[in-house]
Amino acid sequence: MEFSQEQLEAFYRTMYTIRSFEEKINDLFLAGEIPGFVHLYIGEEAVATGVMANLRKTDYITSTHRGHGHTIAKGADLKRMMAEIFGKRTGYCRGKGGSMHIADFSIGMLGANGVVGGGFNLAVGAALAAKLMGTDQVAVCFFGDGASNRGTFHEGLNMAAVWKLPVVFVCENNQYASTTPYRTTTSVENIADRAIGYGIPGVVVDGNDVFAVYEAAQAAVERARSGGGPTLLEAKTYRIKGHFVGDPELYRTRQEVEEHLENDDPLKNFRRQVLAASRLSERELAEIEAQVREEIEEAVDFARKSPFPAPEELFEDLYVESGEAACGK
């Protein structure tokens, strides 16, 4: 597949934004500036980037507790994301959600979800709505290998398949369900193999190769949009950081992580490929990086300077006050 200069730059910009955003979150968390706890997407950037490049603003996604990458790739505002992670009133959820519950309904991002496997059927329902309303919107559900052992996975795939709904189920198999290795919890070699049980295509793709993810997702999204029904797409990837920041990572060796970083880091893979093909230069990549770093500094600055919610905001946003009232901020 041929990619344009703009596409290549956009891929790198998105992947690098996710990487830098997460590295910054890591540092801020360790410095005690971020409350709660955070789950980083570092190492999985090619999946969100490659999938989302096939989506329109009006398409829906559901995300996970490890959701910053999906949110950035769908086009969310870094300032409002950062402010939410800080618990500030200028954040996406006015400080009510935090890292695990960022949403941006204006771009079809139906929310990160603190319950593993909580997003499957929300995506199925959004796709059902699209079908009932006769739009050509597609819903993409991101989930991990761990979530594929939830009952919601099986119920959701069956329902989407039997109703031929426009959903793409994207499994980010990062090898660990929290702290438990994939092999010890899952009965099949590939999550995608389970697609056969629902009569839908199951596709395995190298999740550390943004080009491969893009192509596989393109086929799945087109299939969904044209009424062909759901696809189960499994991206094999790797979680470079622990389950959460501060995870002692007793379940794997440092060597395993180092080897992966050296040999199969999606950002390094991308750089190698575009530089070898002379599609982007070191200078062009460096320019993107400098711009991204500045945006992230601005986001941190915005979050730091933003006020916390006022006490009277505690009860706000619980109920819609009047029936059928317009909603949304």
Add this chain to the structure above:
Amino acid sequence: MREITFAEATMEAMAEEMERDSRVFLMGEDIARQGGIFGQFKGLPQKFGFDRVRDTPISETAIVGAGIGAALAGMRPVVDMHFVDFITVAMDEVVNQMAKIRYMFGGQCKVPMVLRAPDGAARSAAAQHSQSLEAWFVHVPGLKVVIPSNPADAKGLLKAAIRDDNPVLYFENKDLFRMKGPVPDGEFLVPIGKANVVREGRDVTIVSYSITLHKALKAADKLAEEGIEAEVIDLRTIVPLDKETIFASVKKTKHLVIAHEATKNGGVGSEVAAVVAEEMIDYLDGPIKRVGAKFVPIPFSPALEPLMLPQIEDIVAAVKEIC
């Protein structure tokens, strides 16, 4: 006024709301081809098609989850739980998703969805098809809970629930489906959050709802024969609770009994009793009594089932203990 059954009243509500708003659709197990196991959906698919009245797989988490997702994407789903007992299968969806999504996301979205759940013990359905579980949802901020006792309220509350922009749990007692009663012609709504004083009295307040309301009224008749005038309140909505109506009655009667079919322990009666004790204790001339099912799973045998359920005599006895 014309008389129709409770089931017919809910059907009219559904049909009127689906007619009025194309975003309203209905899904659940056995509702389209079979018309619902209590016949409460008969004729709707013929009128609105099998897309808008859809039979689902037996997948409660997917049914409720998809309802939420559809609501987030602009629809107004009505989801049937078949039996309230099966709501247990979808508790994450109800408690962690449906109730919290709007708050968690800072008011960016709404979940205008109705979850209909037939409840109550009827004809020896045993422990997993007979429960009344409304009290669980009193504990979860973000939900509204309604529970009609007659055909008119069934229609008016269902229409109000469908039009509400918040998630509403709508509990409908299985034995009430066949009950006939007057229902006004044409458009009318019963506001959510308003209790109804069904019978006025000066000596004791009996707070009840759903099928037990009718037992409370019969108990009031018996008490009247003995000179005790009971005021009977039908809550109709459990969340938000109409404290104003309860308080006004308790101020007058100075005695309070709460009666429901759900298990007494941790039931809605416990909440009503606590609220009155906290805010109205000075007005009371005696202890508050709760009448509810006994603390045991619902047994199958017709010899045992009535023993665990609250009966008219239990309400009469509770009133006499404090009056």
